[in-house]
Amino acid sequence: MISMQGERLLGAGFVAFLLLACVLILLPMDSLAQLVSGVTLLSLMWVGQASQNSNRWGDYARLLVLLIGCFLSLRYLTWRGIYTLSAADWATFIAIWLLFVAEIYSTSMHLLGCLVNAAPLKRPLLSIKDLPEDTELPQVDVLIPSYNEDPELLEITLRAALMMHYPAGRLSVYLLDDGGTDQKVNSPDPVAAKSALNRRKTLQALCKQLGCQYLTRPRNEKAKAGNLNHALQYVSGDLVVVLDADHVPTVDFLDHTVPWFVRHPDVFLVQTPHFMVNPDPIDRNLLRSFSRMPSENDMFYQTIQRGLDFWSASFFCGSAAVLRRKHLDEVGGLSGETITEDCETAFSLHSKGYRSIYVDKPMVAGLAPETFAGFVTQRMRWAQGMTQILLLKKPYMAPGLKWHQRLGYMSSIFFWMFPFARSVFLLSPLAYLYFGMQVYNASLMEILAYTLPHIIGTYMVSSLLFGRTRWPLISELYEIMQCVFSLVAIVKVFINPRKPSFMVTPKGDTLDQDFISPLAKPFYVLFGLLILGFITGFYRFWADPLTRELTSVVLLWNLFNFLTVFAALGALLERKQKRAAPRLPIREQGYLRAATGQKVACKLLDISANGSRLGLDEALGLKAGDIAHLDFWSHALNRWIELPLIIRATLGDSGYEQLGVEFLAETHDQKNDIVALSFADSARWLYFQNRRARPIPFMHALRMVVSLIWVPVKAHLRLFITQVVNKRLNTAIKTRPQSDG
């Protein structure tokens, strides 16, 4: 315990530190002295980064890097504000200020990121086995809201939910069907009504067969939140598990989440990561690094949520979470004022003083949207919902929240304003290259002294905080790809905060052929604008020798934007995908039994809900159409799984035969075993995630992106030209008879 006097001393020390920092940030210096100080500080940061693994000094080194990084950024921003904002005319003045505001936003996000992620919390993994023997476990209701998902996909989730390890009689599973509501069944469109009725009957039969409850409601009101709140009227368990229709839990999900509620009565939420078993469209179309590179959401689930958890501000992400019913009832169920009901609900319960816990172990496997359009739909909803929370709930002044929780929420919400800053950074160099607007009034020496140390310092801090889960340049690519659409969506919310409506993210699509995303048009325009920027820039360089320094810097800036948009074009070519169920690469041991009784050891090389690819240690001479059995020791179930299968394809040579197989489920238990084999084991998700979580240097990332983008961009351009030519030909064929006639 710190005494009163100690607290005062600490407070005084903190104030003195802040005053000193302010003096140093505002201290006037000429460019050369600033450059020397900048390089000194960067060197110190580098030394700090190199010693971050030291047992003794690691934490101090991390703190030092963060503090120096923040100092360099603040010093840069102060210099920008004091010395570089003069303009000759109104148009330039507006452009300068837009850029400056974008920089203030980026720096604020950076500082908030440093604070939030300074000490990510790693919670211990609790288990029900560790609770006292006489502990009465709470009654758990699993709610699985569904809108338009296929019954096959729902069956997997329902089976997995029913298989979770928990005492019988204390677990109930409910399917909440919004696709078979009375409103939809009585739709004036007879086709839609029939389809809704069929869906309702099919799902009712499925639930009856599996032993879970089917619930639907009269009207489709308030989307997912409305669906969940309707179900809450019919369930009475102590805890509520929310799982999206495509989110399949592992058997130990409740084992590692429920004990938190038993031990801590003030916990309202235990959130776990969403582990995606398929790549998102940008990864699938462009990067093709699903097994090697951390996925896009790993940064949030492996770093940021842990950082927020340290500040008691980790929030509900809509699925893969457990909520305490009693607390939920206090705020009237799930909030539905915004379209991100998850974050809003957590916000309301944090405001009441209850705690949230983040357990960083992937125990739910889900699907990422397959197409870029689906991806954008999902992200626009998040951006709009978070903006709604900012405008309607005002977390910066909400009563009940502690200061650090406010900062946590503001950091999560402000992140979604990135389209504004990203658009300004894209267009600012063009304002100079096209119109000669001096949006950045600085000499080369000043850029070297202030801007470069700020950029390098920011990169070093980001690499320290997120290096393992987000590789350099990847954020830029994902943000550029979303910014065009999200900017419009956010502006709409600012105009009318209550207008946005919930859009269901399309998932589980199959794509029959390669095609260019219908959302590609804005990127063609951007691509053209950036190329034009080079032309005018080179002309300016040649025609105006006095501004060559600045023109060179702006041309470099334009080149960076060009490369990112160029890469984005590659991601807009939607690749063919025929598999309905994505296959995750694994490497696990099993045994294949042929119909003749011969048994050989094999490796499972990938797995999905339908089948697997097996690598045989010795050739069995099996061919397509043959029936065999797979024997597999399930660590999750702690027993052998025996599954019948049919060989669909044979691959490889006789030395190392590989077989593409499809599982044949005949009985209820065998269907359960297929789900258990594919989805029950959280250790598999963790192993997969850990294998790709590693940092890479900036130059390595640059090489990777530059080498990867060329092929998909070439394919995109080829398909684009083919489409244009075909369109012209079709038009010519259509118009010919008319002109002939």
Add this chain to the structure above:
Amino acid sequence: MADHNEDIWLQRLNDYNGLVKACEHLELWQALFLGGGLLGFLNLVFVLQMSPHTDAWVALSLIGLPLMLLGLPWAKLRLRRLRKQKNHLAKQFFLAGMQVEETGKKLVTNEAHSEIIAVLSDSASSRKKLTT
């Protein structure tokens, strides 16, 4: 499957751990040499530009400049050699169906449910065998 000749693997893990530690030290030295070198060089420019008005302490880093310039290539080359040796050992582990923890203290089979092959304790090398 992993080769269970435990003594050999323990010895190799020990070698790997030594390389990890040596690399960490060298990375720190490299950062010091490069940072110090850059600082010395920039201070030299600063002193040359502002010579009548520069304080003597600014020139202090110039004393270390030759040392930094000599030390940097040495640290770089040595680090490169050690990293190659470390990667070679990691490759051997991988080919034998194993993976080594980043700190170089634990060697496990390369599976989701891994089996520990060898562990180095902080005080002395010890060996355990259990299933996680």
